[in-house]
Amino acid sequence: MEVLSCDVVVVGSGLAGLRAAVAAAAASEKLSICVVTKVAGPRSHTISAEGGMAAVVHPEKTGDTPHLHAYDTVKGGDFLVDQDAAMLLAQEAPSEALFLYKIGVPWNKDSDGTFSLRLFGGMSKPRTLFVKDKTGFYILTALYKHAKSFSNIAFYEEHLVTKLVVKHNVFYGVTALDMRRGEFKFFKAKAGVIATGGGGRMFKLTTMGYLNTGEVYGFALREGIALKDMEFVQWHPTALVPSGILISEAARAEGAYLVNKYGERFMRRYAPQKMELAPRDVIARAIAMECMSGRGFTWRDGTCYVGLDVRHLDPARVKERLPLLLELSKTYAGVDPFTELIPVAPAVHYFMGGIHTDLYGRVLTVSGEWVRGLWAAGEAAAVSVHGANRLGSNSLAECAVWGRLAGEQAAEYAKGRGEGEADGAVKALVEREENRVFYKLGRKEVGGTSAAAIRSALQNAMHKGAGIIREESALAQALSEVAKLISAFKEVNLHDTGRIYNMELREMVELDGMLLAAHAVLLGAYFRRESRGAHYRVDHPQRDDKTWLKHTLVHKVGEGFGVYYAPVKVDKWPPEVRAY
Structure with missing residues (x-):
């Protein structure tokens, strides 16, 4: 077994993980940052994000405010959102959008030179920055290149983490299997950030890639860490049939319709004000109801689906802003969106719940005690900023904001933590x-x-x-x-x-x-x-x-599980009827 020493170890190399690594590395060139990831190169699931990133960047243009962004987030999350987290997201997202722009993300712009903004489901104002419908690709490519420019960041790719090494609520590092060499390694670290994404592959139909298996959630449970609100799993309304590949909400933001087999825009029955731009949970349930009522189409394998209609949109605009939609539809469903409906159905897309953390991403036990030296960010964590339902484009904002916050804090903690704290008992854990x-x-x-x-x-x-x-x-x-x-x-x-x-x-x-x-x-x-x-x-x-x-807080109790509950932080907006 090889032992490698890092000041900060980051598990995961998507937007949250790379943002954490860059923030930690920038804090001090004397700190060593290890990025341990089971993928090779910039292939984490962030690359599949299509629609965009929410941030109030042009309030003078749109009439938007951080306060309104936070309110939409709270309402979209059906009031299970911790409202201080929603405000933090709204306040910090604009600077993260500008940071990404500075390192090479080419946000689409309007003719006046300002960033183009889309109106996503559940939003009061357009606030989603985007790059065509390939936003995640451009973000991850730019951020991976930026991270590679730091001499104090070392990448350990195709390394599968098997255990979070925690003793007496103190973090000591992670163990990993080097898939390329078949070797076992212990990354001894003063601080750590978990940024491993979601677990869509627990389900039969998902938009998530094959790497999104969610095993680190289970590994966290083993170390006395609580999982929060795991019952809230988002089904994206528009996954391509039969593959399950994501068809971005960007299509509906650009004006696409959802229709049943009778050609009806059925969202009139479920969200008459917002129609196709209602939150994802509302639309996914609506599609399920249409299918249960016999108003859906039937694919060759028996899958019930509805049609996504872009035929009424300007073809030039579709080619400019939704090129991936055209490519995916033709390649994986055999349809031409300019003349045919795109077959779509709901699929598991996102975990609102995750590893229990405080407002700044510190990992907690069920009693609220911090596992010293350990943070979580992005979809792996439950801050909780999404509550019971995430609004589209808030995920990239969350990954950037809490990735940076976690990286900065982990670096500061590592500076003050001494050497040689991995004692014989920790060594025994690793060998076992x-x-x-x-x-x-x-x-x-x-x-x-x-x-x-x-x-x-x-x-x-x-x-x-x-x-x-x-x-x-x-x-x-x-x-x-x-x-x-x-x-x-x-x-x-x-x-x-x-x-x-x-x-x-x-x-x-x-x-x-x-x-x-x-x-x-x-x-x-x-x-x-x-x-x-x-x-x-x-x-x-x-x-x-x-x-x-x-x-909801779930944790391990011996061979079983315990279920506990914690209050939601409500300091601005009391729960109200959620109508769209």
Whole structure:
């Protein structure tokens, strides 16, 4: 086992992770920053973000304000948003948008030289900056290049983290499997930032890439860290059928319609004021209702879908602003958007919940105690700025803002932390983890349960139990199935016993954390007997502020789980009827 020492270790290399690394590196050239990521190059899921980034950059042009941005965020999140977090997002996002512009992100501009702004769902004013419909690609490319320019940032790509090394609520680093060399490593660090994104691959249909397995949520549970509001999983209304590839909200921001098989713009029934620019949870449920009522189309594989219509839009404008939509539709669905409807259906897109943190991203236990030296940012964290439903384009803003905040704080903490704090007990933890990870490779058994079979069963259970529309019996059944899968996982055998690029071993490590995280999602959904944002219970269809205006906290208790609750920070806007 190789031991590498870092002042700050950042796990993940998307927008949140790279922003944290750059902020930490800029704090002092004497600090060493390690970026540990399971992808190679700028291929983290940020690259798939299409629509844009929310920020109040031209208030004189639009009449927008940070106060209004925060209010839209709180209302969009169905009032489960911590309102101090919403204000912090709105206040800090403009400077982050300008920072990205300075390092090479070519935001679209209007003829007057100001940044072009889109009106996304749930927004009162247009505030989404964008680069065509490939915003994430341009952001990640520019930020990766910028991070590479720092001599004190070292990248460890294709390294799969297997454990957060925590003892007595103090962070000491992470262990990782070097997929290229088949070697086990311990990244000993004074401070750490978790920025590993979401866990869409727990579900059967998702817009997320294959790397978004969410195992670090489970690893956090193992170390006494709480997960917050995991029941709130966003289904994006417009994933391309049958692939599940994202069709950006940018299309609807540019004027695209949603229609059923009768050609009706059915959003009139569900959000007559905002129509196709209602929040994502409202539109995803509307599509589900259209399908349940027999008004949807049916794909060849039986999938019910609706049509996204851009045929009435100016072709030149579509080519200029939505080139990826044209490319994806033709390549993966075989349709020409200028003459045909684009087939779309909801798919899992984003986790509003995540690792429990305070306002500034410090990682917390269920009792609110800080795990010293550890921060989380981006989709991996629950600050909580999105509440029960994230507004489109707030995610890139969140990643940039809290990535920077976490990186700056981690650097400051590392400056004051002494050397040699990883004692013999920590060394024993690391050695035990190496033995655990490689244990299966040395076994001679043949057959047994495969990780792939368990993963498929997990995805089916989550799809049935924790879908767009939920109810108690289905959730109970899914909980039972996942509990059985956790037990079955202990008997998983590997057929590939090599160490270099052992993808079966990688899948096993991922699945180990995914199962625990999925259990947390289901527990939160089972006990929350109301409907709020993305969590819709057909057996409890109303929002219940008297009983349920609170955050769910799940943590490990021995071999089981504990569920606790914490108050939502409401200091500006009391809950109101959420109408669109």
